[in-house]
Amino acid sequence: MRFWRRLKTAATILLLALGGQTLPAAAAAPDYAALNAALVDSYVIPHYAAFAERTAVLEASLREACADGRLEARESAAAYNDAMDAWMAVQHLRFGPAVLFLRYDRIEFWPDKRGTLRRHLARMLSQRDTKALEPRAFAEGSVAVQGFPALERLLFDDGDAVRASPLACPLALAIGGNLRGIAGALLADWRDGGSSYAQVVKSAADGNEHYFDAKEASLEFAKALRGALLLVEDYKLGRPLGDEPASARQTRAESWRASRSLRNVRINIEAARALYRGTGAVSLSSLLREQPEGAGLDRAIGAAFERLSAALAAQPESLAVALRQPDGWEKLDAVRAETGRLMELLSGPLSEVLDLPIGFNSYDGD
Template sequence: MNRQMSPSVRRLSALATVGLAVSFTAPAAADDFAALNEVVVADYLLPRYEALADAGSALDAALRQGCGAGTLGADASIAAYHEMADAWMAVQHLRLGPSELFLRADRIQFWPDKRGITGRHLSRLVTEADPAALEPQRFAQGSVAVQGLPALERLFFAPPEGADPAFACDVAVAIGANLKSIAGGMLDDWREGPTPYAAVIRSAAEGNAAYMDAKEASLQFAKALRAALVATTDLKLDRPLSTSAKAVKPRRAESWRSARSLRNIRINIESAEALYRDGGQAGFAALLRRQAGGEEVDKNIATAFAQARARLDALPDSLQAALDQPEGWQHLDDLRSHLRDLLALLSGPFSQTLDLPVRVFVSACGDAAGRFSVKAVAADGRLLSDLQLPGRGHAAARRPGRDEVVVLARRPGRFALVIDPFAGGIVRQIEAAPGRHFYGHAVFSPDGRRLFATENAYAEGQGVIGVYDAAAGYRREDELPSHGVGPHELALLSDGRRLVVANGGIRTHPNSGRRKLNLESMHPNLAYVDAGSGALLQRLTLPGDLHRLSIRHMAVTAEDQVCLALQNEGPRDRLVPLVGLQRDSAPITLAKGPEGVLRRMRHYAGGAALDDEGGVLAVSAPRGGLITFWSSQEGGFLGSLEVPDGCGLAAAGGAGRFAVSSGAGRLLIYDAVSRRSETLRDDRRHGLAWDNHLLAC
């Protein structure tokens, strides 16, 4: 499966980058964004939430009537279920305001459910057959897994074995009443009460507690537009399709029991297109066309939506039925690739041309007073959130499909903080298990359900990977061996089943602070680990005379090329390469680079990142004040940029574009192709020091 952007998208990204420089001279005005917000609220949001509330009421009535007649799966009840699911798919991407309150979105649809929680909790509920469990308040405060559409789908199409039909009907009625209550509550919160959220959006132009201005509110709608595509590609197609026809898992698809997986996607895309296209002269599409270069961007987006609709219209509602057709997997994979191209248009040219920075950069930092925090900065340099940390942070990981980021402590810290970088809230704090501390890096599974974090089992002197269940409040559910000492950065490969771990080889102990205890005998390695069982699949090492070249950081391309950033713990009178490449079962290849560059890097590479297209690798050397650029495929040296104490790196949209942060307080965007840079923030006067790593989300 090719996950790179198509050539046409790459050309358009370049065009939009040129257009961006022009649009800064005459950007969309505040009145334009206020008009956009008004039309989205009045003509898009409120009608869809009204339809959802109506569908909830109809479902409640149908279930009561059907079960009153002793029939759980009456035709009218099943038809009402589909109408409710249709209405939910039309607003599923709108994760803002009322839908975020009281876990409403999760209660309507607890999915993906990788561990089968819905089935287990529903079986227990119907087996125990306790009428008190269905009392409305108690039911609404119970397990979210049994409160919504997935549980109702099971009752209709795959009821628990041995269930009492009468009580199963009672459960269905309780679900119907709960969905009616949730949908009605969301609609009320949008348009009624002392501070209806529609009024919050509309008053953003004057500034309020939720939004600084109208443009910031419009950004939420741009994010929702993109979120519809992210959920479709990353969750609804990637999970069941995997990487080949032989590896498909159709039961990972959304709503597969009711044979509506592709019907859901069709509604998601139709709803996203309506958000983009509708609204007359005040809508996104019209506003985009009025910007420099916007007509070309709009033409390509409109064409991409039309092609997506055509592909979906040619497919049945059921993903399994589509797979059963000749060339079925290929047709679905083509749809997936096409939707990724559409997502790239929305994430890049669309947001750039409208100056709506969907991309946000997150980093831990410290100040001159010794305080530590994590900050989120928009692509236009605005500070979006600033949250205090209990100690020094290191790196962060974004949870797919959610506005959640986990910031991990620097070694030997024991905390990890789950935050919402957009809203500026702390979701949860995670403490390391006894006898363990974090190494500062983590990665999520593609479905966002599990977090894998590198940790030190310091009494044993071995590296481990802590596995946390994000859906269960980040409960630590398992521990895998890292198959080495001092694991640092790790990544999941494209199949979602294999972890690649940089075992730095350096033994440490919290009683010894940050002192390195085994430099003479250290043996770093790159380990491939089964993410489910923890089994070692492959382990690669460097030549024996380089056993003190610590493998620390990495960036991985869509084709699973592993790019490494290394740190030399050996003698300083010997220059050694600090960039490596590895793929499949091939040995690690070291990229030598010019001798003068190696000297400037001063034996230490602090981080690695790939640009959005995966062709350019950036490797930082903060001790030498240098950011270096390399070919991710051949390892050829491409150039460098001087940034004093520059270390944090992240893709910034487009070929060769990177965000760079420094311990001297600067945050900038650099284009390694044109060699132009733009400072986003300069906080040197405030004594701010950005920490080692930068996350783009």
């Protein structure tokens, strides 16, 4: 039922955007190779570089915070938030090096629907096994305790029991080193050497072991764009909001202990818009405008992004605080609905005009 509702809505939006006219055949095939090169150079590598830089700062901050053997959360809160901001800007790039060695889940094991982090963290703190915190052993251990959610609990949990553990500082340092290592490896895999993933994407036009052609590589970026919106609609807003105000559960939100659930959403939307617009000569937006009647659809997508950004700018960073405001649930539900409408524009009209069959991606069915 939901699928057909979305399909009908997407068709309606497209007709409105294009003045009720049927799309004619495209004048020329989009330049997928140019798009791939532009997105790699202007978006992917700069944002992974920022992630690597900020996780290095986070690790250094944690070392300073643990100088006296006790974890002082306030000393590392700013570095944590900066690193988390950088992660939010690449969180939707769930392909290529990000899926190697369980990197994605090791950075952020979320949503944690079965309380895996709580159980594994409690076991680790009670056993006090420092050998399990050595870099290799830690990286090969439970993914639930290796990344941002576990560090968030160490830094922002209201209770002091976790931070009071003798293992709190060693664990925080292990997480900091792990995040720095993963972020550095992601950047290196994308950027460095003749066999870098940047070269894999850029050479897709000739065919390689990852992509049949440039169009297939462009499809990865289109799916990542849709994935960013799906994360927001279904997980970051859908799960904590529920179907009505009475069913809202703020503890289901991402980063709720750090009071930044909506800050994450705002950055996700900004990142999706940046991926769509691009900063180089070629972007999904520019390719769309080159197609017959594509300019109207591009305007509709741009307007949807503007509405979302304006709505989120008016919200606090904490979803819990937003829910306590007058009509708080209704306003967030409106953001969720607007996100869904934008996702429909991408999944249907944009997908058809640019001949990129987005379909499902790695977030569907999680």
